[in-house]
Amino acid sequence: MTETPNLNTEGYDISPEARANVAITTIDKIFNAGRRYSVWPMMFGLACCAIEMISAAAGRYDLARFGMEVLRPSPRQSDLMIVSGTVTKKMLPQIVRLYNQMPDPKYVMAMGACASGGGPFKEGYNVVSGVDKYIPVDVYVPGCPPTPQALLHGLMKIQEKIDTEKHFTNFRDRTKPIEPIPVPILGPDIIDPRDYETIKDGVKSGPLTTVIPAVE
Amino acid sequence: MTEMAPAQEGTLEARFPGVVTHDERKGYEGYIVQLDKLTEVAQVLRDDLGYDFLSSVTAVDYLAQKEDEESYFEVVYHLYKSTGGSALVLAVQTPRDNPAVPSLTPLYPGAEFQEREAFDLYGIDFTDHPDMRRILMWEGFEGFPMRKDWKEPYFEEDVKPFANRWPGGQVYRIEDHNPVGKNNQYPQGFDPESWSPAIEDALYDSLRRSNAEYDEIEDLDTEQVIVNLGPQHPSTHGVFRMAVLMDGETIVALKPVMGYLHRNxxxxxxxxxxxxxxxxxxxxxxxxxxxxxxxxxxxxxxxxxxxxxxxxxxxxxxxxxxxxxxxxxxxxxxxxxxxxxxxxxxxxxxxxxxxxxxxxxxxxxxxxxxxxxxxxxxxxxxxxxxxxxxxxxxxxxxxxxxxxxxxxxxxxxxxxxxxxxxxxxxxxxxxxxxxxxxxxxxxxxxxxxxxxxxxxxxxxxxxxxxxxxxxxxxxxxxxxxxxxxxxxxxxxxxxxxxxxxxxxxxxxxxxxxxxxxxxxxxxxxxxxxxxxxxxxxxxxxxxxxxxxxxxxxxxxxxxxxxxxxxxxxxxxxxxxxxxxxxxxxxxx
Incomplete structure (x- = not known):
């Protein structure tokens, strides 16, 4: 059980008998309290970490204690994308598309070594070395796979992040559409539309690839 | 059960003199079959000798390490009897330029995906294969990644442990040495803007092809729809995708699409x-x-x-x-x-x-x-x-x-x-x-x-x-x-x-x-x-x-x-x- 949020703003005198029912608070606090206890993660499993994510949702670790048991298969109903596993180049366009489909405000958690930085498969030709090269990540959870406890810790960090949201000073201007992240294209290798210029420059005199300086 | 092997040995080599030879390389125990006689040998093995279970098909790239060696691809088959017993290992060798091997899919349908995998990763063409497409990587991917002379973008050295991780070496973030900062590489002269992907066509053509027979027996003229399940779908157990061709609610053709978790x-x-x-x-x-x-x-x-x-x-x-x-x-x-x-x-x-x-x-x-x-x-x-x-x-x-x-x-x-x-x-x-x-x-x-x-x-x-x-x-x-x-x-x-x-x-x-x-x-x-x-x-x-x-x-x-x-x-x-x-x- 997590503690009930203390909604009261300091400095207001509320009579003792009213304290159970009355709170004087700010919009930010009440918004954030509502959102932190009803984060809906997307039901989105990629690899091994997804198994631990399911375990975390099951009886022993019980995500429901944090108000997060409503795993939604549709991105349009979810607030949190848990990238649970190795992101491959073939899957990447779908992940970016799913991210774009999520409504604002949205959070991304990179669960495990692979999603954070490629993990044991980093050198693989079909592996993306970290999902943060394409979409913004809020919380990284280390581990291969992270235990359910580690995942819960990560989720609590997401909650902490939600607590700091300022709805009036930081709020997005809703008259403007959200800029979607350009969806990568499967070419001879994965192509990020943001890299077009670099690629065009790089392939002029030879193939573009990693060049490692010689070890002394 | 292991005693049976010598008896089979005699029959196989005697039955196909000059076609099937015992693998004489050190540490190898299989048979090498002549490329063009593979189907014939497999037919006999399946129908007469009881090797009806084709367990594994895979390719090996024997790239020459010294000058006097020969380079070739080898396709290795592991056959078993469904009644039990140890393996019969067959190998066929094909040159590295334009490699082609007769497909065993008509005899052993279980070879279908495995041969496609060998095609995908090694570029070996399996002639008479009903559906030769890439399986793990996407259509249009540059190169055949399992070949020994193919290098991935993050290639450092041929074998581990890498020298730069060793005492005296300097460990670095490899993405810092890639122009786009990612695990990517592109061929010379590649223009990302004029390039257009055609990846899905092959899949849908294949769906319609396998539906051709069904079309003929159907007397009512109905419209068929293609539905994609996955790769993000709660019931596909991960990132699996099925392309389904449906007539109403009835499945008339289905092709699994995989590789969304191909981590090399x-x-x-x-x-x-x-x-x-x-x-x-x-x-x-x-x-x-x-x-x-x-x-x-x-x-x-x-x-x-x-x-x-x-x-x-x-x-x-x-x-x-x-x-x-x-x-x-x-x-x-x-x-x-x-x-x-x-x-x-x-x-x-x-x-x-x-x-x-x-x-x-x-x-x-x-x-x-x-x-x-x-x-x-x-x-x-x-x-x-x-x-x-x-x-x-x-x-x-x-x-x-x-x-x-x-x-x-x-x-x-x-x-x-x-x-x-x-x-x-x-x-x-x-x-x-x-x-x-x-x-x-x-x-x-x-x-x-x-x-x-x-x-x-x-x-x-x-x-x-x-x-x-x-x-x-x-x-x-x-x-x-x-x-x-x-x-x-x-x-x-x-x-x-x-x-x-x-x-x-x-x-x-x-x-x-x-x-x-x-x-x-x-x-x-x-x-x-x-x-x-x-x-x-x-x-x-x-x-x-x-x-x-x-x-x-x-x-x-x-x-x-x-x-x-x-x-x-x-x-x-x-x-x-x-x-x-x-x-x-x-x-x-």
Missing amino acids: HEKIGERNTFLHNMPFTDRLDYITSLSNNFGYALAVEKLMGAKGVPTERAEYIRVIMAELTRISSHLWAIGFLLNDLGAFFTPSLYAIEERELLLDIFEATTGSRMMNNYFRFGGVARDFPEGVLERIGELVTERLPRKVDELDRYLTNNEIVRTRCEGIGVLSPDEAIEYSMAGPMLRASGVPYDVRRADPYSIYEQFDFDVAVRYHGDVYDRYLIRLDEIRQSIRIVQQAVERIPDGDFLTGKNPYQVRVPAGEAFGRVEGPKGEIGFYVVSNGKANPWRYHVRAPSFINLTALEKMCIGSKVADVVVVLGSVDIILGEVDR
């Missing part, structure tokens, strides 16, 4: 040292890490010979761990099959509860819940800690049998389970063998083939257990057989816990690196999903020259279209659930 296991495996690969095998089928360890350990131990023989206690520990893994995997499979049936998560919670108890044992013994990295060549990494063996004994005598009966009581005669599972996704025994099905899929179709009995390994011969077999080959039997197998595994563990001897858990010291003699070996075990095999080729160095995984989940999918055609789209989900795939193993 084999390419990385060929760079690793032998021991390096052990933790990687955990991540193949991540529900059954310990079984995967088992298969890989067996393959390398075969190569090592006398040095790699595990101690008696280690054998018992291995069997206990592998069988507990089977129990946990089958519990998971049953829970998630019920999920697919629509009983959302409640039965799974019952299954996961028991699985957690088994994971506790794994965590106490190996240090990790899922990625155990526990087996070593010649034993296991460490002994059971105090009290764990007693805990296992308690579980298998008291709790698990009761809980399996409970699942049985709740689910087996449930009316919804029966009506949705019985008669769905039927596979006849002959079809199951043809399609190289393995494990519960094969045995639910009435073929009593279990590697633990058919080609015994480790100490399974000493245990008293039955090979579970069911005869209808439908989803319901695949559910029942998993219950049966849990009960048999409990029996094995009960015996093992009672009889486990004292002693060392490892032959020799726990080595940092092993050196294995040159040769090839195929280690296979009966994993929970089916026969999991590791084909390892060593050239005497510290790294495997070829490291291939015969993945049961991947090969079991070959028959998915066969099982689904004619049924409704809701049944596809159930059939897929009954195959029990794990994407880490399908895509590797």
Whole structure:
């Protein structure tokens, strides 16, 4: 059980008998309290970490204690994308598309070594070395796979992040559409539309690839 | 059963003089078949000699290391008899320029995906293959990544450990040396803006092609629709995708699309040292890490010979761990099959509860819940800690049998389970063998083939257990057989816990690196999903020259279209659930 949020703003005198029912608070606090206890993660499993994510949702670790048991298969109903596993180049366009489909405000958690930085498969030709090269990540959870406890810790960090949201000073201007992240294209290798210029420059005199300086 | 090999040897070489020759390379025991006579030889092997089960097809790139050597591709086939016995290994060799090999798919439909994989990764063309497309990578990907002369963007050195990680070396972030800061490379003169992908056309053409026969018998003119299930779909058990062609709600063609979790296991495996690969095998089928360890350990131990023989206690520990893994995997499979049936998560919670108890044992013994990295060549990494063996004994005598009966009581005669599972996704025994099905899929179709009995390994011969077999080959039997197998595994563990001897858990010291003699070996075990095999080729160095995984989940999918055609789209989900795939193993 997590503690009930203390909604009261300091400095207001509320009579003792009213304290159970009355709170004087700010919009930010009440918004954030509502959102932190009803984060809906997307039901989105990629690899091994997804198994631990399911375990975390099951009886022993019980995500429901944090108000997060409503795993939604549709991105349009979810607030949190848990990238649970190795992101491959073939899957990447779908992940970016799913991210774009999520409504604002949205959070991304990179669960495990692979999603954070490629993990044991980093050198693989079909592996993306970290999902943060394409979409913004809020919380990284280390581990291969992270235990359910580690995942819960990560989720609590997401909650902490939600607590700091300022709805009036930081709020997005809703008259403007959200800029979607350009969806990568499967070419001879994965192509990020943001890299077009670099690629065009790089392939002029030879193939573009990693060049490692010689070890002394 | 092993005595049969010499007799077969005579007949095969005598029957095809000059066509089939014994492989004379050191450490090799198979036969080399002339390229153009392969189909003929395979026909005889299947029809006359009883080698009706094609277990594994894979390619090896023998790129010349010295100037006087010859470079060629070799395609290796592992054939078995469905009545039991050891393998017959065939190899055909083809030049590296324009490599082409006759396809065995018309004879053994189970070769279909495996040949496509060899085409995808090595660029070997299989002539007369019905559907030659890339399978793991996407259409349009540049190059054939498993070829020895193909370098990935993050290539550093041919083999590990890398020199720059060694004393004196400077470790760097490799993305800092890539112009786009990512794991990408592009050919010279590539223009990203004028380039247009055409990847999906090949898939949809293939769907329509396999539907051509159906079109002819249909007299009503109806419009067919293509529906894509996945890769992000709650019932595909991960990132699996099916392209389905439907007439109304009836499936008329189905093509699995995979590779969304292709993490280049084999390419990385060929760079690793032998021991390096052990933790990687955990991540193949991540529900059954310990079984995967088992298969890989067996393959390398075969190569090592006398040095790699595990101690008696280690054998018992291995069997206990592998069988507990089977129990946990089958519990998971049953829970998630019920999920697919629509009983959302409640039965799974019952299954996961028991699985957690088994994971506790794994965590106490190996240090990790899922990625155990526990087996070593010649034993296991460490002994059971105090009290764990007693805990296992308690579980298998008291709790698990009761809980399996409970699942049985709740689910087996449930009316919804029966009506949705019985008669769905039927596979006849002959079809199951043809399609190289393995494990519960094969045995639910009435073929009593279990590697633990058919080609015994480790100490399974000493245990008293039955090979579970069911005869209808439908989803319901695949559910029942998993219950049966849990009960048999409990029996094995009960015996093992009672009889486990004292002693060392490892032959020799726990080595940092092993050196294995040159040769090839195929280690296979009966994993929970089916026969999991590791084909390892060593050239005497510290790294495997070829490291291939015969993945049961991947090969079991070959028959998915066969099982689904004619049924409704809701049944596809159930059939897929009954195959029990794990994407880490399908895509590797």
